[in-house]
Amino acid sequence: GDKQAVTVIGLGPMGQAMTRAFLAAGHPVTVWNRTASRADEVVAEGAVRADTIEAALAANELVVLSLTDYAAMYALLEPVAAALAGRVVVNLSSDTPERARKAAEWVGRHGGRQLTGGVQSPPSGIGSPQMSTFYSGPADVFEAHRDTLAVLTGTDYRGADPGLAALLYQLQMDIFWTSMLSALHSLAVARANGISAREFLPYASSTAASVPDFLAFYAPRLDADDHSGDVDNLAMGVASVEHVLHTTRDSGVDTALPAAVLEIFRRGIAAGHGRDSFTGLSEVFRSSRG
Template identity: 50%
Template structure:
């Protein structure tokens, strides 16, 4: 069978991993990177180095971008706008939903289409079973190239609105970044009392597993706006939030993150949710 040619622009860790996966699946891959030497490793594996951005665009109908942000896309593609017509630009770079929507308009003005992607795994997992990627943008473009995109990881199409893939990506990273910071804060709290980091690690893992258990049925409560107070009430959990801030201050460690959480509880109690379940914090969060 003949695999469609793919162009990859941007050869940071992610772009290199994607190029390697595509080559492994038998796709001819043309690459371009601002710092040309960063292409050496994938060229050694069989990728073709394009001398210019225009050459890179000319090589394939489907062009993957793996860049720091959307500004990098503007910087690169504005040097070759005459070569954009008819291309499907699949931008797998992170940025705000607003920038994503603007980029779709700009590309459309130059006769190209934008499919937005959010890769949900780190570079070493690209192309493996665990890998999945959110996409949004024109459905027909997604359908036409789904088999190629599947090489990177399970494609998860979220809708026509270009912002959606970026929003799903950010929602997932919102959970991820906050959870990782909480883990570091908790570790520092114990370290201040002399507990070595590896001693706490298995307990942290147990808590991460338990969090998903606590989420069962919560989305339905949030959707209904009904927060039964049985079990963990806002007053009870809010007292614990106060204690974590107190313990952090006493330990002399940074308490920015627990203070933010404490603030949610205080404001939920002030709004009359003290007897409700902790999911009622949602009311405080949704109405800034």
């Protein structure tokens, strides 16, 4: 065929889904995984098993890594680093921006080039153009492989800094984990009061769906460091968070999460932001930089 051949190293749920998506689109795929048996299914579906990691690297210019983190990459590639010469390493393992930058340097020292990816999709969404992956690294490398990478998800190239895709991914995870945890907490309070998660679901969803409008309103103000208290103020916010905390306590549910929120609100008051919008808390976050 005329489709670019790809090597996939790392066959967790993600690497397997990626291998299947490449195969389905007609790309020849060579695979390797530390635990060899994890390759069995995709090999039965048409992928070629490399017997060694060196053979996997030698097979194709384009090498996709789908590992737990960058430490796993060093564990696998350090002993065979000479085989990186001339390779394009598309690192779709999530980790910190700093580690992604260091890894790009390290791959470069061995004659390869790295594209960093931040995949915003569960394994079930791999192969769907509605899903999206942040990419960063050398623009020419991205352009050369854009069509092949688009087999996995939609592509969103953000720039040359190899840390950028990792950073954008972590920014989204910051929102994801805290918002999912707050929903989990709210549902625990609901259930402690005899309201099932399914019963409360429409209300939980409607609150979650209101967030984009608030973000759209506050984002320009944040960029302008404008924390005017014309539509909300922190003093009112503290009272509201206290009510959440007390409702939680009265329901016999763990208070750690609302207590942490209240502590941040109180630091905002102590810093003199009581008459400002709750967005004044961004000054509290900023001043905590170490």
